Each structure stands twice: as C-alpha cells, then as structure tokens.
Amino acid sequence: MRKTSGNPLFWLFWLFLFFMLVQNLSRSRDISVKQLSGNELTEAMQAGKVQGINFYPTENPRVTGKMQTEFNGKTVVVDFEVQVVGAAHLESIRKLAEEKRIQYNTAKPNVPWFGTLFNLLLIASFLLSILFFWFIFKAQTSQINTIRGGNKKFRTTFKDNKEKKTFQDVAGCDEAKEELQEIVEFLKNPAVFSGVGGHIPKGVLMIGAPGTGKTLLAKALAGEANVPFLSATGSEFIEMFVGVGAARVRALFAEAKACAPCIVFIDEVDAVGKKRGVAIGGGHDEREQTLDQILTELDGFSGDTKVIVIAATNRPDVLDEALVRAGRFDRHVQVPKPDVRGRELILKVHAKGVKLASDVDLTIVAKDTAGMVGADLANVVNEAALIAARRKKAAADKADFSEAVDKVSMGPMRKSTKLTDKEKKITAYHESGHALVAMFLRDKGADPVHKVTIIPRGPALGFTKQLPEDDRHLYTRQQLESMVAVCVGGRAAEELVIGDVTTGASNDFLKATSILRKMVCELGMSEAGLVVYREKSDFWGNSTGMDASQKTKELIERIVKETLDKIYENVKVILQEHRAKLDAMANALLERETLDAKDVLEIINSD
Numbered sequence: 001m002r003k004t005s006g007n008p009l010f011w012l013f014w015l016f017l018f019f020m021l022v023q024n025l026s027r028s029r030d031i032s033v034k035q036l037s038g039n040e041l042t043e044a045m046q047a048g049k050v051q052g053i054n055f056y057p058t059e060n061p062r063v064t065g066k067m068q069t070e071f072n073g074k075t076v077v078v079d080f081e082v083q084v085v086g087a088a089h090l091e092s093i094r095k096l097a098e099e100k101r102i103q104y105n106t107a108k109p110n111v112p113w114f115g116t117l118f119n120l121l122l123i124a125s126f127l128l129s130i131l132f133f134w135f136i137f138k139a140q141t142s143q144i145n146t147i148r149g150g151n152k153k154f155r156t157t158f159k160d161n162k163e164k165k166t167f168q169d170v171a172g173c174d175e176a177k178e179e180l181q182e183i184v185e186f187l188k189n190p191a192v193f194s195g196v197g198g199h200i201p202k203g204v205l206m207i208g209a210p211g212t213g214k215t216l217l218a219k220a221l222a223g224e225a226n227v228p229f230l231s232a233t234g235s236e237f238i239e240m241f242v243g244v245g246a247a248r249v250r251a252l253f254a255e256a257k258a259c260a261p262c263i264v265f266i267d268e269v270d271a272v273g274k275k276r277g278v279a280i281g282g283g284h285d286e287r288e289q290t291l292d293q294i295l296t297e298l299d300g301f302s303g304d305t306k307v308i309v310i311a312a313t314n315r316p317d318v319l320d321e322a323l324v325r326a327g328r329f330d331r332h333v334q335v336p337k338p339d340v341r342g343r344e345l346i347l348k349v350h351a352k353g354v355k356l357a358s359d360v361d362l363t364i365v366a367k368d369t370a371g372m373v374g375a376d377l378a379n380v381v382n383e384a385a386l387i388a389a390r391r392k393k394a395a396a397d398k399a400d401f402s403e404a405v406d407k408v409s410m411g412p413m414r415k416s417t418k419l420t421d422k423e424k425k426i427t428a429y430h431e432s433g434h435a436l437v438a439m440f441l442r443d444k445g446a447d448p449v450h451k452v453t454i455i456p457r458g459p460a461l462g463f464t465k466q467l468p469e470d471d472r473h474l475y476t477r478q479q480l481e482s483m484v485a486v487c488v489g490g491r492a493a494e495e496l497v498i499g500d501v502t503t504g505a506s507n508d509f510l511k512a513t514s515i516l517r518k519m520v521c522e523l524g525m526s527e528a529g530l531v532v533y534r535e536k537s538d539f540w541g542n543s544t545g546m547d548a549s550q551k552t553k554e555l556i557e558r559i560v561k562e563t564l565d566k567i568y569e570n571v572k573v574i575l576q577e578h579r580a581k582l583d584a585m586a587n588a589l590l591e592r593e594t595l596d597a598k599d600v601l602e603i604i605n606s607d
C-alpha cells in the first residue's frame with residue numbers, strides 16, 4: 001500500500017467522485033425547470049401560454065414542454081415539467097392539447113442513449129469504488145491481523161525452495177565452513193549436543209563484503225543439514241506503517257518454528273540493526289520496533305528450539321550492541337574476499353558448466369582478478385561463455401576470459417566512442433605515464449603492469465592495470481606512496497608531452513588524495529601523529545565533518561597537499577628521464593591499442 005497513487009483503483013475512485021459531481025451539476029440544471037401541478041398546467045393551457053408538450057408515458061409518467069411565464073415583469077419562455085398521476089390524467093392533458101391546438105408529441109418509452117451510458121458509467125464507477133474500498137479494507141485488516149499474528153496471508157512464505165546448495169558449491173572460505181560445520185552437526189543430531197549440555201549459538205552473524213558468498217554459505221548450511229532455508233532481507237522489514245515490520249518478523253519466526261529444525265537467514269541486517277538513537281520520524285520508530293521484535297524472538301527461543309538465525313552484514317561496526325550481545329548474534333563468522341587460491345577454486349566451481357578451450361588457465365585468470373569477490377568471478381565465467389558464444393566459438397578461450405575480466409572490472413567496451421586523433425594521442429601518453437611510473441617504481445613496491453590499453457571501456461578512455469605478484473595483506477608507506485605516484489603519472493605525462501593538462505585525470509587525483517588522506521588520518525603515517533581522525537557521521541550516516549580541531553584540519557590538508565606535490569614533481573622527473581621510452585610506449589599503444597605485460601617489459605628493457 002505504499003504507492004497508493006499508483007493503484008488503478010485509486011484513480012477509479014477519483015473518477016467516481018468526478019461523475020458524482022457531474023451528476024450533481026446536471027441535477028442542478030434541472031432546478032431551472034419550472035415544476036407545475038396538474039391544475040396549473042391545465043390553467044396555463046387554457047390561457048394559451050403553453051407552446052409545446054412532450055408526453056412521457058413511462059413508468060414515471062410525466063409531461064414536459066415550453067410555456068410563457070412572467071419573470072421580473074417580462075414575458076419569458078421556460079421549460080416546465082408536470083408529474084402525472086396516471087394514464088387517465090395523461091389522456092385528459094392530451095385531449096386538452098388537441099382542443100387548444102398545442103403541438104405535442106409522445107416520446108419513445110426509453111430514456112435517451114446518453115443517459116443510459118451515463119448511468120452505466122455511474123454504476124460501473126460506483127462498483128469499482130466499492131471494490132477499491134474493499135481492497136483497502138482487506139489490506140488493512142490483513143495487516144492488522146498480521147500485526148496480531150493472526151492472518152498468515154500477508155507475507156509468510158519466507159521459505160526458499162530453490163535449488164539446494166551444499167558446501168561443495170561454496171569454494172574457498174574454509175574457515176567459515178569449518179565454523180558452520182558445528183551447526184550442521186547440531187541440526188542433524190541435536191540429541192548429541194543437548195546430552196553433553198553444550199550450548200549451540202542461536203544467532204550467527206556473517207560478516208563480509210557484498211558478493212563474498214554469505215547467502216550461498218547460509219543456503220549451503222541448510223543444504224548440508226538438510227533442513228528448510230527461510231530468508232528475508234533487512235530492508236524488507238522497513239515499512240511505512242509502524243508495526244508492519246515487527247509483524248513480518250513475527251510471521252517469519254512463526255514459520256521458522258513451524259518448520260524447525262531450520263535456518264533463518266536475514267540479509268542486510270544492518271538495515272534494521274543500526275545503533276539506536278534519538279527517535280525522530282516514523283521510519284526510525286519502525287526500525288526500532290522491528291529490531292526489538294527480532295531481539296524478542298531470539299530471546300524467546302528455548303534451548304531446544306532448533307532454529308538457527310543467520311544474519312549477514314557488510315558493516316558490523318554500525319550494528320546495535322544489543323544485537324551482537326551474548327545469547328543473540330554472538331557467533332561471528334568472517335567471510336573474507338577470496339585470495340588467489342580461493343579465486344581459482346571459485347572459478348573452477350563456476351566453470352564446471354562451461355566449455356573451456358585448452359589455452360585457458362584458471363590459475364592465471366585467478367591472478368588476473370585480484371580484488372574480485374565470488375559474485376564477480378561467477379560473472380566473469382558467465383561473461384566469458386557469452387563472449388565466446390557471440391564470437392561463434394565452441395569453447396571459451398583465453399582471449400574471451402581476458403575480455404570478460406576487463407568487462408566485469410571496468411564495464412563494457414565503448415565501441416561507439418570515437419576519439420579524435422588528438423584525444424587518442426593524449427590518452428596514449430596518459431596511460432603510458434601510469435605504466436612507466438609503475439615500472440620504474442618497482443623497487444619501491446609498485447605492482448608490475450599487467451595490461452595497458454586505450455580502448456574506451458566503462459567511464460574510462462583507457463586504463464592501466466597492475467597486478468601484485470602475490471596477494472597483499474600489508475602495505476608499507478613506501479608502497480602506498482608508489483601507488484600515489486602511479487596515480488599521478490598519467491597527468492604528469494600529459495603535462496610533459498602536450499604542455500597542457502586535461503580533464504582525464506580527475507579520477508586519478510581522487511584516488512591519490514584518498515590514499516594520502518588515509519595515510520595521514522587513519523594510519524599515522526605523517527607528522528600529524530598517530531591519532532586517528534575520522535569523518536564523523538550522524539545517526540543516519542550523513543557526514544558531519546572531520547573529528548578534529550580547526551588547526552589539525554589545516555595541518556592534515558597541508559600535509560596531504562605537500563606530499564602530493566612532492567610526489568608529482570618526482571614523477572615528472574622520472575618521466576623526463578625516460579622520455580624516449582614514454583614516446584615508444586605511447587606510439588606502440590597508438591598502433592596496437594593494447595599492450596600486455598610482455599610488451600611493456602620489452603619497451604622498458606629496450607635501449
């Protein structure tokens with residue numbers, strides 16, 4: 001019922017009101033018709049004032065016509081109407097009319113077609129508006145009933161019967177699976193656990209970035225234990241009407257208890273479980289009630305209720321403490337982004353249904369996809385298959401995978417974007433700048449270049465992709481500064497070669513600045529000291545500025561700016577020194593559009 005105005009019945013309701021209005025208006029026009037009694041009519045006819053008569057010998061016999069009358073001292077012609085008491089009366093009027101030679105005619109016994117249509121429409125809209133009210137009433141009662149826990153029709157099927165998953169379908173995340181294994185055992189064989197007096201968690205909080213496989217893990221857990229899987233999303237509980245969310249939570253848990261043992265999965269629990277604060281506005285009240293209801297349900301489980309509630313979040317830090325307290329979601333399972341081995345395993349799982357050419361090495365694809373999560377990897381395999389099909393190949397090969405990785409990470413190729421020769425040249429130098437700086441700062445921790453291209457893709461006109469040789473867990477200050485240097489390498493090359501600068505580097509600066517700010521404000525890597533200065537946010541997550549004094553803010557800004565300037569000057573020096581290689585790489589790019597790691601190395605090592 002949130003979007004009442006989008007409901008067709010809503011409009012029909014207005015249509016009905018409109019017809020009522022029109023009907024009323026036409027009624028009010030009737031009032032200008034002079035109503036006469038039978039005697040008055042006879043008198044008027046005798047006096048010769050009546051000019052024409054229509055007879056309506058219908059169920060409601062009447063006579064209408066035109067007559068002269070006095071109005072404000074003038075003689076005017078008006079319509080009149082007389083209700084006739086019976087056929088005899090009608091006949092006498094007709095006789096008199098003949099006598100007095102007054103024109104008359106007898107109307108057909110049916111009402112004019114327009115009136116019929118009008119009446120039909122009126123009836124139809126009336127019926128529809130009844131339907132409308134009935135609809136509202138129904139929705140309201142069912143909501144009220146759900147709130148009371150009575151009616152189960154509103155939204156109670158939380159059960160997800162789609163294909164069953166097992167831990168086999170989840171690649172990597174071994175630690176998470178191990179943590180969950182215990183719960184599988186409990187669900188399969190609760191007697192063992194209660195015999196020892198062990199305590200099984202009621203609530204498990206899964207923490208991990210979107211797409212890392214939290215839903216998949218929970219589903220697989222249900223599959224392993226062979227119990228039903230019920231799922232809901234946190235945002236689903238946030239409704240306009242206060243109390244509806246809580247009612248849904250109640251419905252969810254009622255269903256869970258009915259099909260226990262089972263798994264209840266609540267995705268995006270942070271939507272309802274944010275820290276509680278000052279109550280302003282209905283949405284907030286609603287969230288609080290919903291959260292309270294979840295807590296009540298969790299607390300209400302007795303030791304032998306075989307319902308395990310799994311909640312997933314990306315941001316455990318914003319969750320209300322009440323939610324993660326002992327006895328509630330106290331078991332935390334981290335679902336990290338996969339490392340290179342994990343990525344390979346995930347790729348293998350998804351490549352099962354896809355024909356692969358012999359030149360595809362998923363180990364290399366895994367290396368190629370640093371930073372991607374399970375959902376991205378599933379997407380890469382799928383895209384590769386689609387690309388291969390589009391190219392009419394029998395199996396997806398290395399090139400298809402390479403294209404798929406670029407597409408998933410950078411967006412689709414923009415074939416329609418036609419760059420001018422000048423733009424192409426600038427882009428070639430810009431990307432060569434990034435790549436050269438990366439290659440010349442290898443000893444300072446910059447990652448080697450994996451690919452450089454000037455084929456526009458997504459929002460970018462070209463890109464330079466670096467790949468770490470191993471998965472990184474820590475970054476040194478020098479590595480971070482090298483990253484910043486690579487970021488500004490594009491602009492430095494433009495300035496050096498073109499003698500002017502373009503708008504193409506805005507994203508690079510954004511990234512460079514954010515790395516530097518983090519180094520200063522959160523990582524204690526500058527003279528601003530080891531204190532952490534964070535952006536503060538209010539209850540709704542809106543930024544309220546930096547948590548620092550004005551003086552400190554100025555200091556931070558100064559450090560960031562000075563460091564960036566210093567790095568930029570340094571980068572310009574590097575590029576100037578290797579100007580010949582910069583030209584060589586830009587020319588190679590203009591010629592071939594894409595260079596891979598080998599091509600780049602060749603250019604770097606040439607003399």
Ligand code: ADP
Pocket residue numbers: 169170171172173208209210211212213214215216217312346349373374375376378
């Ligand atoms: P989350 O709930 O963490 O946002 P999902 O569980 O919805 O992520 O994952 C989305 C999809 O990504 C899954 O359906 C699956 O195809 C794929 N996926 C994610 N992680 C893995 C994994 N570890 N192994 C296999 N596939 C995965």
Ligand code: ZN
Pocket residue numbers: 430434487490491504505508
């Ligand atoms: Zn750039």
